[in-house]
Amino acid sequence: MTTKKTDAIVIGAGWAGSILAKELTEAGLSVTILERGEDRATAVEGDYPTSIDELRGAIRHRLFQNLSQSTVTIRNTTDQVAVPYRRLAAFLPGEGVGGAGLHWSGVHFRVAPDDLALRTNVIAKYGKNFIPEGMNLQDYDVTYEELEPFFDKAEKVFGTSGEPYTIKGKVAGTGNPFAPDRSDAFPLPAMKDVYSASIFKKAAANVGYHPYSLPAANASAQYTNPYGVQMGPCNFCGYCSGYDCYMYSKASPNVNILPALRQDPKFTLITKAHVLKVDLDSDGKKATGVTYLDLRTNQEVQLKADLVIISAFQFHNVHLMLLSGIGEPYDPVKNTGTIGRNFVYQTITTSRAWLPSKQYTNLFVGAGGAGVAIDDFNSMNFDHGPLGFVGGSPVWVNQAGVKPIAAAIGGPGGKAPTWGEGYKDAMVETYRHSLTIDAHGSNMAYRDIYLDLDPTYKNAYGQPLLRMTFTWKDNDIRMNQYVVSKIEPIMKELGATRYALGTLHANDVFDTRRYQTTHLGGGAVMGADPKTSAINRYLQSWDVSNVFVIGASAFPQGMGYNPTGMVAALAYWAAYHIRTTYLKNPGPMVQA
């Protein structure tokens, strides 16, 4: 075993890790990122036309985690035996420098402020009995006003395109009227609406909703961010989701942060470094560093540090905490412990409209973050009282560029054949003349939905896999059904010749074979109470004060918005408080 020393270790080179590494080097620390995958640079493998190969890309998982080394096991209920997630399908974690931040789409939201204190808000409005039995509804213990400067900073780093609604309390644009107030405009104007999004915008307005162009971390114009790195204007090539943007238009850690960071002599990036555990001192109160496996030499390396940032993908964060003995593992029977508690996902269902044959939707044209949405049924923007559920969904046309293999395998939709006679006719109509509308919604946390270590299955390094116990619950199914019912008037208004509404159904179980979203959350949540949260409001472990855990793992419940904007803001928020408070006086920043 080799032993080395650095000031701070950052685990994972995705958005959260890259942000923390940048901030901590700015604070004068020597910082080492440990990334288990390969180095990735847009100039090397993201170039045109190398990157725009659907088979090698999204279908054969060029940028996704290779499950052959490590995966998770999944069961729906606690009385089942969990089995491995052997083939990627339902969700697609990244691997390599950039992480999922390299292959994401680029939808870049802030947060619905009500979601940050959802428990408090639901109780204030509807009473405590409104919360269903078994639902662990919680607050983040941070306010939108506190986070606002960090949302602003993240948008400037990402080169986010969008249309504001209010800036400093004054109406400043035609953006989302439900969006919280801003201290400044978006760094770039909103992306243009593709045809399908433009007709959705008109139809949604005509039926009385409030459509807006999505905030997108796809650059609508040439841009130089505060780190001095440049983005090119998006050309709607459609290769965002699952790809690495040959135009340098989609924000990624690789394009927006790492070019600046790589030049800093205090910064070290070690790839093919699989962290086995965070090492703790003899009483388990301090991390002394980490032990990782150098995948090139198969040697274990001990890297010592004063500060350890766990900032891998959501469930890898939880896995590493469980493997390292940081905090108490959650026990759903005794309802004790916090690590693995409040594991959440998102609901998403897709509805389709077919347009007359003279109207072409050109589905291959698109940008991952662009589109038009309504927030009328998101968060607490509508009256839940008579509806009897918690949560909501934005609804949108987010034409991200539909590729032919994915379209063909997905099939023409409706009742059309999925192969053989009649298939081609139906595929042609669907690919040329249809559009899709998603309800992309929240998912609440429940006492019997959680993460722990699997008793049977191991990764390639002999460690137990993480086990997910997850299925859909009545509250979220009914939320989805309600919101989808509100899509129907839009379908009628936009001139569809026919449409098919996609919803969850009563008693649906989570199906791991079909892509839904990669927006997993929770499992190491932030909060005010160490009995129900793993980390405090500064994302600092309650149990090991020199460990911070950054990512969607901090979300107490799943929200309707895409998570990356919130992850980035929380990363800058945590980094700010580490720099201004923690480093001056290392120790717990909140007394338990």
Place this chain on the structure above:
Amino acid sequence: MKMPSPTRRHFIGGLLGSASFWLYSDHKVWADALAVGNAGPYAPRYFNKEEWRFLNAACERIYPTDAHGPGARGLGAPEFIDRQMDTAYGRGELWYMSGPFVSAPANLGYQLSLPPREVYRQGIAGADAYVRAHHDGRSFADLEAAEQTAVLKEFEHGEMALGAVPAHLLFEQLRQNTLEGVFSDPLYGGNKGLAGWTLLGFPGARADFMDWVNQEGAAYPFGPVSISGETA
């Protein structure tokens, strides 16, 4: 079905025009793809003669030749699948393949110990045995088209074991791989003459639609181009 020769010449020409670039650029996957000879009928490297007959017949039923144009055979989907068998995908190297392998509810996903190439090896042998037992000793490839379709429909939702492979899993893999072959870049042996993309109106590697973000519902006017520069 053979593609008309001008298209084929164009296809080869397109590849040769750029092969040196890809080889020079050290794109190993594409270098391997380009190394496959394009002269003469394709000789399968993984599938044996009986499997190859089954595969050609089954692919063609899944994506048939019709008034819209060539089916999966004409587009080279069987060749695509044969070539995929000797990749990380075909060998199951993209999947978690450690045991124990146990049966589980279908919604928890694939739980067999077989990589795709073994699903075909065992599944096709099992399928042909099943067909011979139910169709007077004929193999799948010898059935009439309508009979083949009927058998595939049985497999599509069937729980019967074809060797160690549940029939619906063989069907699912056949359908997925056939459509991959029809709609992937021709680099991988399918989508010959870009006919898969032409059918859908997908413009391939153009990947620049700055002027086509919103043309008020007009059809995109340009035909497809492949990664290697072939057009149709």
